[in-house]
Amino acid sequence: MAERATSIAAGALVAEWRTAALTTAPEEEAIVAFLRERAAAGEPTLAVKILSAVGTTFATTFFLAFLGVSRLIDFTSPGNLVGWGIVAIAGGIVASATLRRMAVGVGRELTAQATFTAMAIGKVLIVAGVVTWGHGAIQWWTVTAALAAVTVATYPVSGSSLDRLLSPYAVIASALFDILETRVAGAATGATLTVFFVGLTAIAGGLLLPMRAPPVLRPIGLAALAGMGTIVAVIASGHDFGIWAGGAAIDPRGIEAVLTAALAGLIVWAAGGPAAARREGVVAAVVGAIALGFIGAPGIVYALGLLVLGHAHHDRPLRVVGILALPAFVVLWYYGRDMTFLAKSAALVGSGLVLLAARGFMAWRGLDRREAA
Amino acid sequence: MAEQAAGPTTAGFDDLAVDRRALDALLARGLISTAARDHALGLIEPPRDWGLWAGRLIAVVGAALVLAGIVYFFAFNWAAIPPLAKLGGIALGIAAAIATAAVLGLDHAAAGYATSAATVLVGVFLAVFGQIYQSGADAWQLFAGWAGLTVVWALVAASSATGAVWSAVVAGARVLWGPALPRGPGAATGSEAMLVAVASAAFLAIREILVGRGVGWPAARWTRLYLATPMLVAAAWAAIEAIVVSSFSAEGRHVPTVVGLAIVVGGLAVYRWVLRDGRVLAGAVVALTMIVDIAFYNLLARAGRAFEIQFLFLCGLVTLALFAAAVAWLRAATRAMEREDG
Numbered sequence: 001m002a003e004r005a006t007s008i009a010a011g012a013l014v015a016e017w018r019t020a021a022l023t024t025a026p027e028e029e030a031i032v033a034f035l036r037e038r039a040a041a042g043e044p045t046l047a048v049k050i051l052s053a054v055g056t057t058f059a060t061t062f063f064l065a066f067l068g069v070s071r072l073i074d075f076t077s078p079g080n081l082v083g084w085g086i087v088a089i090a091g092g093i094v095a096s097a098t099l100r101r102m103a104v105g106v107g108r109e110l111t112a113q114a115t116f117t118a119m120a121i122g123k124v125l126i127v128a129g130v131v132t133w134g135h136g137a138i139q140w141w142t143v144t145a146a147l148a149a150v151t152v153a154t155y156p157v158s159g160s161s162l163d164r165l166l167s168p169y170a171v172i173a174s175a176l177f178d179i180l181e182t183r184v185a186g187a188a189t190g191a192t193l194t195v196f197f198v199g200l201t202a203i204a205g206g207l208l209l210p211m212r213a214p215p216v217l218r219p220i221g222l223a224a225l226a227g228m229g230t231i232v233a234v235i236a237s238g239h240d241f242g243i244w245a246g247g248a249a250i251d252p253r254g255i256e257a258v259l260t261a262a263l264a265g266l267i268v269w270a271a272g273g274p275a276a277a278r279r280e281g282v283v284a285a286v287v288g289a290i291a292l293g294f295i296g297a298p299g300i301v302y303a304l305g306l307l308v309l310g311h312a313h314h315d316r317p318l319r320v321v322g323i324l325a326l327p328a329f330v331v332l333w334y335y336g337r338d339m340t341f342l343a344k345s346a347a348l349v350g351s352g353l354v355l356l357a358a359r360g361f362m363a364w365r366g367l368d369r370r371e372a373a
Numbered sequence: 374m375a376e377q378a379a380g381p382t383t384a385g386f387d388d389l390a391v392d393r394r395a396l397d398a399l400l401a402r403g404l405i406s407t408a409a410r411d412h413a414l415g416l417i418e419p420p421r422d423w424g425l426w427a428g429r430l431i432a433v434v435g436a437a438l439v440l441a442g443i444v445y446f447f448a449f450n451w452a453a454i455p456p457l458a459k460l461g462g463i464a465l466g467i468a469a470a471i472a473t474a475a476v477l478g479l480d481h482a483a484a485g486y487a488t489s490a491a492t493v494l495v496g497v498f499l500a501v502f503g504q505i506y507q508s509g510a511d512a513w514q515l516f517a518g519w520a521g522l523t524v525v526w527a528l529v530a531a532s533s534a535t536g537a538v539w540s541a542v543v544a545g546a547r548v549l550w551g552p553a554l555p556r557g558p559g560a561a562t563g564s565e566a567m568l569v570a571v572a573s574a575a576f577l578a579i580r581e582i583l584v585g586r587g588v589g590w591p592a593a594r595w596t597r598l599y600l601a602t603p604m605l606v607a608a609a610w611a612a613i614e615a616i617v618v619s620s621f622s623a624e625g626r627h628v629p630t631v632v633g634l635a636i637v638v639g640g641l642a643v644y645r646w647v648l649r650d651g652r653v654l655a656g657a658v659v660a661l662t663m664i665v666d667i668a669f670y671n672l673l674a675r676a677g678r679a680f681e682i683q684f685l686f687l688c689g690l691v692t693l694a695l696f697a698a699a700v701a702w703l704r705a706a707t708r709a710m711e712r713e714d715g
Contacts, residue, residue: 007390007391007392007395007417008390008391008413008416008417009387009388009389009390009391010386010387010388010389010390010391011386011387011388011389012387013391013413013416016412016413016416017405017409017412017413020412022405022406022408022409022412023405023409027404027405030404031399031404031405032386034398034399034402034404035386035389035391035395035399036386036389038395038398039389044700044704045651045655045707047651047652047655047656047658047659047703048655048700048703048704048707050655050659051655051658051659051662051696051699051700051703052696052700054659054662054663054696055662055692055693055695055696055697055699055700056696058663058666058692058696059689059692059693059696062685062686062688062689062692063685063686063689065685066682066685066686066689069681069682069685070682070685070686104704105701106697106698106701108701109697109698109700109701109704110693110694110697112697112700113693113696113697113700114693117689117693211397211400211401211407211410212400212401212403213401214401215394215397215398215401218397270423271423281423281424285427288431300434300438304434307430311423311426313393314393314414314417315393326434326437330438330441334445334448340449341445341446341448341449342445342446342449344442344445345442345443345445345446345448345449346442347442348438348439348441348442348445349438349439349442349443349446350442351435351438351442352434352435352436352437352438352439352440352441352442353435353439354435355431355432355434355435355438356431356432356435356436356439358431358435359428359431359432359435362424362427362428362431363428367424367428368424368425368427368428368429
């Protein structure tokens with residue numbers, strides 16, 4: 001069976017670069033040193049990250065149960081919880097510092113696993129301490145602030161990219177909960193949500209699009225992208241769901257406009273930047289994106305954005321998420337309560353016809369048979 | 374590929390695998406240019422071919438959205454449509470799909486989608502028929518009838534998409550059949566998931582045998598993951614469910630545990646040493662580690678020590694050690710497979 005390659009041998013790659021005059025001898029030395037260092041550190045695959053995350057979850061549960069049953073920690077005392085949480089995180093930071101000096105093997109993995117678990121226990125205890133502050137009167141924004149604080153404190157030393165993704169996403173989800181489920185935004189819930197969406201879009205764009213953005217910050221960009229998807233799912237589920245604390249319907253048009261502009265900008269970026277914006281294929285794609293935005297099906301625009309970004313970055317997981325997002329949105333929309341099936345039908349058929357028209361245009365202009373961007 | 378020229382590379386370095394993330398890291402460190410990164414990506418994956426890719430994407434998505442819109446339209450008007458028109462419309466759809474496949478020929482790429490659509494529409498027809506005439510049949514009977522009526526298409530179409538749809542229908546019949554069985558002392562916890570795991574393993578084995586004999590249509594890599602994923606999830610589910618229930622009741626449920634464990638271990642062995650697939654191997658390792666960890670806790674629970682302080686602490690330590698060992702083994706196995714595959 002033919003398998004698609006996902007990597008290339010380092011020696012062959014360096015030779016290719018040399019032949020194409022893309023690197024110089026001094027650069028090659030630095031490249032070799034970097035790749036050796038990276039190989040020694042053992043960059044984990046996605047499966048390893050998932051396995052590690054499952055182990056962290058299980059171990060955290062057992063140790064928290066131990067702390068609860070043993071009464072070593074007073075779970076009714078916020079100060080006690082926060083104090084022990086800080087101790088656990090400090091322990092995790094110390095353990096992570098030793099990781100770099102350890103040789104690859106079970107001992108190193110055990111230390112890494114213990115580090116993740118200590119960090120997770122610390123985060124849970126600190127957030128639990130904040131939640132129990134004031135004899136159970138939950139301070140919503142304080143929870144978000146606590147999540148943000150532990151994320152900022154642990155992000156630089158966290159050895160798990162999954163943790164680096166999930167922690168910022170927890171902050172975003174908590175902030176979203178604050179906006180929708182508390183009266184903090186008053187009557188301006190919709191406007192606040194739109195501003196929040198603009199912020200997430202800026203973070204995602206700023207960290208995921210520039211090729212030279214530090215890879216260590218990429219999980220924050222992905223968390224922002226996931227936050228955008230969560231908001232799109234919220235507005236696709238129903239604008240007047242009736243469960244938002246503000247009690248008023250959320251006007252989705254601002255968010256849809258930002259999303260459409262983001263897709264158009266993404267297309268231009270993928271085509272090579274502003275200089276490519278005048279090319280016929282790029283103009284047609286931007287016009288199509290704007291037409292899709294006017295139809296009012298944000299899930300489709302979001303999913304197409306994921307697919308374009310994933311294709312541009314050669315990022316298969318992102319492409320898979322984009323493909324799965326399309327049917328997920330269609331199913332989610334089915335249960336949305338504030339539009340009739342007829343209106344939804346018109347939006348779906350309209351979106352489909354826009355895409356098929358674009359397909360016809362591409363065929364007519366011969367854009368589907370050559371490198372168009 | 375250019376011949377290896379003299380340079381700073383040495384033994385041990387040349388075989389290191391460089392993937393997209395490594396290239397991104399090199400670029401971010403300023404060690405290579407954007408042009409060098411793009412050049413390398415072109416070697417790792419085919420050129421982006423934006424026009425071709427976008428053309429295919431928007432054709433498929435556009436057609437799917439129009440079809441979804443039509444379904445929504447019928448949902449809006451469903452109550453007002455006469456029964457004969459409902460059934461006639463669906464039958465017309467089946468006929469159109471089959472005619473499309475017949476006209477294009479089964480070798481045509483679109484024929485697979487047409488036979489898949491026909492397979493789905495047969496199920497829709499049966500559901501609508503049951504809704505109108507209140508046949509009283511159980512849901513599993515609908516799925517079983519659906520699978521029986523379309524088995525010939527699934528075989529003749531020789532399409533991975535149609536095969537995937539048909540195997541999903543069979544899985545639906547199996548899942549719905551379990552709860553319909555008379556419940557009694559012999560009804561084992563975890564046995565429904567076990568049925569799904571066994572059947573998925575059987576389909577996966579058939580797929581691997583066919584591909585091994587050079588049959589092309591099921592060879593797409595997604596078909597392996599499509600079958601292996603429910604197999605591993607259901608096997609782990611069956612084993613864990615039986616173990617957890619056994620922890621808190623006097624009756625042991627050993628068959629789903631043994632069968633689930635056997636499927637996971639078998640998958641691990643096959644995809645490590647015979648077929649060498651890192652993704653399925655990783656899934657099997659995750660499933661096996663979870664089963665073993667929960668089984669260890671079960672041993673303590675059966676001894677009545679589930680909530681004792683020292684044993685909770687011990688479980689935490691064992692979990693750390695177990696998952697650390699699994700991660701180390703998976704990393705080593707992945708590196709070994711990369712070496713074996715050259």
